[in-house]
Amino acid sequence: MLKPKNNSTYKTYHLSVGITGVRLDRFVADKCPELTRTHVQKLIADGFxxxxxxxxxSSLRLDSGDRVDVVVPPVPPSPLTPEAIPLLIVYEDEDxxxxxxxxxxxxxxxxGHPAHTLINAILSHVPHLAQMGDSLRPGIVHRLDKxxxxxxxxxxxxVAQMDLIEQFRKR
Known part of the structure; x- marks a missing residue:
């Protein structure tokens, strides 16, 4: 297990009677909606x-009585730089x-393209996205080619990201 930093988040879950057979990654992703399933799988692989x-x-099937300990290290600073690239905003709300x-x-x-991207422009408009966890694609739920x-x-x-990802998955 990698050594967690002091400002890591610690959570413990005890599986109650009747909960059996659910995959570890799915269980943690359901309990921690602020984490993507991909992030959960990385935390599992890294021993957190x-x-x-x-x-x-990740594929371990849990049984009643299991204890699941989750350590979420702090999000590293984003390597992305906000850039004041004009955006044509069609719609915006808090989510x-x-x-x-x-x-x-x-x-x-x-x-070959480290800057001058849509993400750089979006970070200039919504700076807190840099803290969402995915350091190179914060908030992105789909893509369009160049x-x-x-x-x-x-x-x-x-939460909005997880909901949108699920909607795109079901389309």
Missing amino acids: ITVNGREAK LLVVDKPPGLIVHPAP DTSGLMIVAKNR
Whole structure:
């Protein structure tokens, strides 16, 4: 297990009678909606989530009486820099932002394109997104290719992000 930092978040869950057979990653993602399932799987792989005091795999099926300990280290600072790139905002509320992405604009940094992306522009408009956990794609729930124009939906908090991801998955 990696050594957690002092300002990590610690949670413990005891599975009650009748809860059996659920996967570890799904259980933790359901209990911690602020974490994406991908983030949960990384925490499990890195040893930050244990079952009955032992490291486990994401696919482990839990049984009644199991104890699940979760350590969530603090989010590292985002390597992204906000940039004052004009955005065409179609809709915005406290949970989401919808922008019209023009052709030629890359959605998120990639090799050879570390800046001047839609994410850099969005971070200038919604700075707290940099703290959402995904350091290179904060709030992004889908993508459009560089040369494609269209509406991009951006989650402004973890709960909205999980809900939008689920909606896209079910489409």
